[in-house]
Amino acid sequence: MKENRQDGKRDVIFGAQAGWVRGGGAVLLLVSIALAGYLMFHLWRSPAPDTAPRQPQALRPPAAAEPAAMPVAAEPAAAPKAATASAAAGSASFEMLKGRWERPDGGYVLEVKHVEPRGTATVAYFNPSPIRVARAQAQRDGGAVKLFLELRDQGYPGCTYSLTYHPDRDELEGVYFQAAMGAYYEVVFVRLK
16 A cells, blocks of 8 residues: 555555556557557558559550460471471561561660571560560461560569561551559550661
């Protein structure tokens, strides 16, 4: 038991209650601060749906972001001349992709240097500095010639281009996937003369 008042009258505060009254305010304050900090941290980490960056030209993901595996016809072993002729015809079918192409909306340059008969392509990409092209593949899909690129470099964590060649306009048109933002954009590349 303890005296609390100066006028000599006694307020009785028993042992366990006396400790809570003296330290209770500090404990309550610390718990409140911890709870407020926890809530602020979690609200800060999860962005509100209306604050996401909006791109007016963003598209829904295409059905297939990568080209389908290219079917390879089995050549009979007894006909090596036919295989050589087939390879030359396949290589000629991708000749229209070779050259330098530019995106008019940003000055990005795509240079198709070589395309193998089975579609493996040697491609350079510039923005304006070189960006590493991890994979480049050309293929025929019906009558259309398509080109798929995957970029893997700083600021380009798996960004892709899925392009189709349009012979009437001599353009590559398609979709760019911006991996860091998870957004798809319609793009066009025109041939540099």
